[in-house]
Amino acid sequence: MEVPEVCPRFERAVDILSKRWTTLILHQLLPGPQRFAAIEGSLRNLSGKVLSDRLKELEEEGIVTRTVYPEKPVRIEYSLTDKGAELAPILDQIQHWATRWIQLSPEEDRLPS
Known part of the structure; x- marks a missing residue:
């Protein structure tokens, strides 16, 4: 049986x-x-450095787009671009699959999501 080659894209x-952390x-x-x-506050155990690195990548x-608002103090927000928003159905399907198939330990189930 021939193994198909993985598409570079x-x-x-x-x-x-x-x-x-990227998909989270x-x-x-x-x-x-x-x-x-x-x-940062919504994702347990994620360091500010790693979050900063992932957002830059x-x-x-x-x-992702970074928007700087010229206020005092400066406000910076991150949002998905059109390219990023197209990942929504994929992430929704992962959520659906996880809800159906992933079992949590009692300890994990008590942690806030």
Whole structure:
């Protein structure tokens, strides 16, 4: 049986999305723009440095946009671009699959999501 070759674009997409925290950050941005502290606060155990790195990477890929509002103090919000928003059905399907098939330990089930 011949093994099909992986499409380079698919491989690149998986490489982008498989970095630790990336899909959780994207899922957090689905409802709309959020400030850095809100994203950081919603994801347990995510350090500010890693969040900053992931947001920069996603911005470079054109998946997330960073908007600076010239206020005092300066307000910065992150949101999905059209490219990023097209991931919504995929993330929704992962959520659906997880709800159906992933079992949590009693300890995990008590933690806030």
